[in-house]
Amino acid sequence: MKHIKIFDTTLRDGQQCPGAGMSYSKNIEYAQLAAKINIDVLEAGFPSASTEDYKIVNHIAQMYAQQSHSPKVAALSQLREEQVLKTMQALSPLIPSKRAVLHVYLPVAPELMKASLGKYAEDEQQIIKDTQSMIEMAVNAGLEVEFSPEAYSQMGNNFDFTTELISTAIAAGATTINCPDTIGRACHLQGDDYFVNHMNQHAAIMKRRFPDRDITWSVHCHNDFGLALDNSMRAVFDGPATQVEGCFNGIGERAGNAALEQCIMYIKTFSSKKNPAMTRCQNRHISQISDFVDKHMLIRQPHWPISGDNAAKHSSGGHTNAILKNAEVYQPFPPSSVGQNISFVFGPLSGSNHAQSIIQKHGYVCEPQERQTITQYIKDYHKNRRKGLTDAEFMAAYFSYRKPIDVKKIVFENKSQQKHFAIAAKVFGEDERFDITCQDDATATTALHRYLRERFAQFHIQSYRSESKEPGRHAEAYATISIAVGDDFYQGKAHHHDIETAALMALIDAFNQHLIAEHYRLETAQEPALKVAMRD
Numbered sequence: 001m002k003h004i005k006i007f008d009t010t011l012r013d014g015q016q017c018p019g020a021g022m023s024y025s026k027n028i029e030y031a032q033l034a035a036k037i038n039i040d041v042l043e044a045g046f047p048s049a050s051t052e053d054y055k056i057v058n059h060i061a062q063m064y065a066q067q068s069h070s071p072k073v074a075a076l077s078q079l080r081e082e083q084v085l086k087t088m089q090a091l092s093p094l095i096p097s098k099r100a101v102l103h104v105y106l107p108v109a110p111e112l113m114k115a116s117l118g119k120y121a122e123d124e125q126q127i128i129k130d131t132q133s134m135i136e137m138a139v140n141a142g143l144e145v146e147f148s149p150e151a152y153s154q155m156g157n158n159f160d161f162t163t164e165l166i167s168t169a170i171a172a173g174a175t176t177i178n179c180p181d182t183i184g185r186a187c188h189l190q191g192d193d194y195f196v197n198h199m200n201q202h203a204a205i206m207k208r209r210f211p212d213r214d215i216t217w218s219v220h221c222h223n224d225f226g227l228a229l230d231n232s233m234r235a236v237f238d239g240p241a242t243q244v245e246g247c248f249n250g251i252g253e254r255a256g257n258a259a260l261e262q263c264i265m266y267i268k269t270f271s272s273k274k275n276p277a278m279t280r281c282q283n284r285h286i287s288q289i290s291d292f293v294d295k296h297m298l299i300r301q302p303h304w305p306i307s308g309d310n311a312a313k314h315s316s317g318g319h320t321n322a323i324l325k326n327a328e329v330y331q332p333f334p335p336s337s338v339g340q341n342i343s344f345v346f347g348p349l350s351g352s353n354h355a356q357s358i359i360q361k362h363g364y365v366c367e368p369q370e371r372q373t374i375t376q377y378i379k380d381y382h383k384n385r386r387k388g389l390t391d392a393e394f395m396a397a398y399f400s401y402r403k404p405i406d407v408k409k410i411v412f413e414n415k416s417q418q419k420h421f422a423i424a425a426k427v428f429g430e431d432e433r434f435d436i437t438c439q440d441d442a443t444a445t446t447a448l449h450r451y452l453r454e455r456f457a458q459f460h461i462q463s464y465r466s467e468s469k470e471p472g473r474h475a476e477a478y479a480t481i482s483i484a485v486g487d488d489f490y491q492g493k494a495h496h497h498d499i500e501t502a503a504l505m506a507l508i509d510a511f512n513q514h515l516i517a518e519h520y521r522l523e524t525a526q527e528p529a530l531k532v533a534m535r536d
Helices: 024-037 051-065 081-094 110-122 124-140 156-172 188-193 195-209 228-237 260-270 283-296 317-325 352-361 368-381 391-402 444-455 499-520
Strands: 005-008 041-045 072-078 100-107 144-150 176-181 216-221 243-246 405-415 418-427 430-438 460-468 477-485 488-496
Touching: 005 216, 005 260, 024 041, 024 051, 024 283, 041 051, 051 072, 051 081, 072 081, 081 100, 081 124, 100 110, 100 124, 100 176, 110 124, 110 156, 124 144, 124 156, 144 156, 156 176, 156 195, 176 195, 176 228, 176 243, 188 195, 188 228, 195 216, 195 228, 216 228, 228 243, 228 260, 243 260, 260 283, 317 352, 352 368, 352 391, 368 391, 391 499, 405 499, 418 444, 430 444, 444 460, 444 499, 460 499, 477 499, 488 499
Parallel strands: 005 041, 005 243, 041 072, 072 100, 100 144, 144 176, 176 216, 216 243
Antiparallel strands: 405 418, 418 430, 460 477, 477 488
């Protein structure tokens, strides 16, 4: 099997993405996750860029030095002596265990050389000499060296110069040659000029020149045309690459880098007898590290491949029905392999099987003959929620469907100087009228409480709150009432322009929840075939 090393530059190239910077402590925490997922090399930063970057790289190097198994740590440096020395110093804790990697780079694309190097770009012999001396200095100090001819995919007429530069780097002791598509515009349709073809040429040339050297050919692709994954994998399966560089969630400069979670799963899924390849990454931790990047670096799109929130989430009725029978029928790989679970979001296209599974998961009855009716009721109840429902919203609609006391009208009047009110309602489907008198100084809420206790069951009002959410005398009253029935607690809510009516409706809402639990709760909660995630 061709072992493909994973070079994680999330802490370096990823943090060059505007808005993706993390605090010092989060950089260290990320390094711990990177070790957990078992990447091969962590590029921890650019020590010469800032004092903070130096400290982060050095802290991670010290931390890994205390571990018997950890990724190698790479740090970026320009081909300048003062930068190389500072980078070597930052990585020094890992030199004894041979896990320190100096990553030096120099542009080879003609236009980039002029823009970045000025007159220095014209002195190719001096560039060759400096490359040799800087790499030899690091190798003699005990570091591994990765050399990157920057903008390799755009080298154009500089193929021969790039060849001599790579040859010089290897002769000086570099063990990894990284061939970047720096501006993300490489495409296999370029034919002979495609950078993977040049990688094959250079690999063959270096094999002839250094037959006894074991060189790692690496690929670092940007995603400006959405081709970073394709280019990276072509370098692996059609080229000489045995190392892939990128960032988790594909963050990085401009449109980002190759997404490492996509590269890892691509290699795992599409490796074959004809093209055998593997990584040592623990892909079951992909969701954890992806979620960390999403939370602390840059927001991940819900539909992001492999690890996005929607990657294993379904709402279509046809899909849900099939998945409940065969969990992986609508998944390209088992979501558990990257640390996710198949889940459902109930929406306008969801089916009755999905609805029934949610209801039963929460421990309530949904008989086969009523499943369609309940499903349509819930959709109508939330007809404007096109993006899907949380479990709490879904169950609120279910409780509304089930409500044993369905109030149609409340009328207040005075009889013999006593306050009286009547409630027209359906009670378990039958038309009824509650005629209630407020005795002495009792409020309407107290009177209804007494009526419900005598008619149905003993319970106590735990708390009552009423407020208006808008100014003015015509603002609606929002009432919240909590009740206790034995050891169970229920909270009812309602709003109405009349404060007493709002309170009565809130009390009935809370008591309805008790009646629903008493009459429609399953004796043993049934777990659905798959976990249904709560979507907040």
